[in-house]
Amino acid sequence: MTRSTRPGRYRNPILPGCHPDPSICRVGDEFFIVTSTFEYLPGLPIHRSTNLVDWEPIGHVVHREGQLDLAGLPGSKGLYAPTIRHHEGRFFVVCTVVVPAPHQAAPPEGGWPRAGHFLMTADDPAGPWSDPIWFDGLDGIDPSLVFHDGRVWLCGNRLAAPGRWPGQTDIWLRELDPVTFAVIGDEHLIWHGALEGGAWAEGPHLFPRPGGGWMLVAAEGGTDRDHAVCVAYADEITGPYTGDPGNPRLSHRDLGDRAAIANVGHADLVDDADGRTWATVLGTQQLVDDAGRGANGLLGRQTHLVPVDWERGRPLFAPGIGRVHPEMAADGLPDQQPWPTELVDDFDAPELDPAWTGVAVLPASFAALGERASRVRLRATPAGPTDLEPFAFLGRRLPDHRVDATVVLELGGTGRAGLLLRTSERAHLELAVDHNGVAVATLVDEGERSVIGTLTDVPAGPVAVEARIDGLHADLFVADRPLGGVDLSSLATGRTSRFVGTWIGPFAVGDGWADVDRVELRIRR
Known part of the structure; x- marks a missing residue:
């Protein structure tokens, strides 16, 4: 070391x-x-x-x-x-x-x-x-x-x-x-x-x-x-x-x-x-x-x-302070390198980044590279975010409290696709565009669904779907047009048996596919 x-x-x-x-x-x-x-x-x-x-x-x-x-x-x-x-x-x-x-x-x-x-x-x-x-x-x-x-x-x-x-x-x-x-x-x-x-x-x-x-x-x-x-x-x-x-x-x-x-x-x-x-x-x-x-x-x-010292055979966790602080210093360590503030995936690598995951299934069961250059194709599933059946969600861990998240995708066939913030099937935020050009933002809280905002004339072709997350609030946009703000408290950790944080990424539901051109997660310090 x-x-x-x-x-x-x-x-x-x-x-x-x-x-x-x-x-x-x-x-x-x-x-x-x-x-x-x-x-x-x-x-x-x-x-x-x-x-x-x-x-x-x-x-x-x-x-x-x-x-x-x-x-x-x-x-x-x-x-x-x-x-x-x-x-x-x-x-x-x-x-x-x-x-x-x-x-x-x-x-x-x-x-x-x-x-x-x-x-x-x-x-x-x-x-x-x-x-x-x-x-x-x-x-x-x-x-x-x-x-x-x-x-x-x-x-x-x-x-x-x-x-x-x-x-x-x-x-x-x-x-x-x-x-x-x-x-x-x-x-x-x-x-x-x-x-x-x-x-x-x-x-x-x-x-x-x-x-x-x-x-x-x-x-x-x-x-x-x-x-x-x-x-x-x-x-x-x-x-x-x-x-x-x-x-x-x-x-x-x-x-x-x-x-x-x-x-x-x-x-x-x-x-x-x-x-x-x-x-x-x-x-x-x-x-x-x-x-x-x-x-x-x-x-x-x-x-x-935290460092651990020993006194008379007993461990001292974080000796001298007894706390886990956001900023710490300890002998024997170098200064930590800064984390990246941008996570951008344009899907031009030969394999998916292993940070991408699926819910109870491997991403390879619904996501494929190579169907179109520099895109990942999500094969839409009949099941969606509220179901316990496998569904096409390419998710990764939300990396910070303050993130501007953008998915650029194009929908093929019938159905809907967009950006999902998922804590569970009973707690998530869906920002989707359907094959008729209608965009809808939907919050699910303990299984109860509420509509945050709607747009009815989203142009055909690739579209950018965006959530600007600030703690427990997000402002939502489709094609640079606002759909409104939403309180995300219902997605937070802490309720009974809620052991997982929020995952974020593109999803596709229906009969068809969504070609995802780019996912950007930009952290605001």
Whole structure:
């Protein structure tokens, strides 16, 4: 890792857009992060860095047809909280496919996709990754792997049954066969959280403790304002674990809505080559008003970085401040490079940028390059943004709170196409032009549809569709003509089981196609 003679300055989050539930590992001088993607494919992106603050995307764990099925899942279900580890020349990612509980939704005809914990492996983190190895009979979410002294362990969490209070969660540990990864041995219940009456002890990771024994790092309090990082210690990996008397070791729960970064928790640890310890943590960038109060925006939950020191065998997260700040400095880091303020795709590359995703399907199922020069053709689908069936939406993470987003496209056949801001099938903004030259802006809030504005004489041929986003407000335009402004609060992170931020990009619905000439995302600082 690059050494620095003074503390290096960097921004939090360290990845732009919605990258929740970060997990990290190091191999030599390189670091690798994997994050959750829920219903989007390709899934589980891998980022690589040599200095912890400048990251490049290198691939996805779930990246090819037939590898994993997410068809029919509603928003914020699917791929939850992966963990990445490296052992004896091979990379390992464990994750969970989550489907709705019986009280949340009735399954479609044919049932939900296969749910549960799985393992995928690769020699190169850029891929290809293996087909899944499933762990049958293990409940819950958030699995994590530990390799130690020739043995392999898997830990995870599940709701206690029966629980002594709502949301009581048990963290369990099982041994795996080191060759087949089959579950062997007895279950060990090693933790139910730091706070009696506290909920959702999640995201567990186990580490050898400096000086001997083991340390469990877990999230607690849910993923909103009460989120926190807690730790516990044991002499043996199987426990019993005793909570740190200073828990939580990192949290912004005491700041409430008054934090620039809120909902801090879900930590993973890594040591650099010089022996320093670092933590990736989940957090949410807030939109802070003049009175100092924050509100959730559209970017969702994101990946942040803090240094970790040790005192008497106990971790100090962000030592000296105990906070995750938007601007930080730490020894051993270079100054972070600036992020680009323009993301322009004119589709003249031989392959789609891997940042483009589909909802429960790979983009290749509906998007094709080469039908026309420097364009991507979206094959329109009968299903649209409110449906749980596959539909033609080429989306990517909204990168900033303030973005001018433009899609230039031409519609063929019958139907409609345009720009979509999507948080889920029940929360999105559609700005579309149909084959009759009618443009309509529509907001869907918890399934309720409202029309924001209409134009009836959009000229034929390529048309520019634009949303100028400023926090929780957007001004909408078609062919440089205004359709009005819209409050985007209903798309924001924070409602129950809304774990994903907003994705943005072109879509096409109906019978025909849309040729997309260009997508521009211009960030306003």
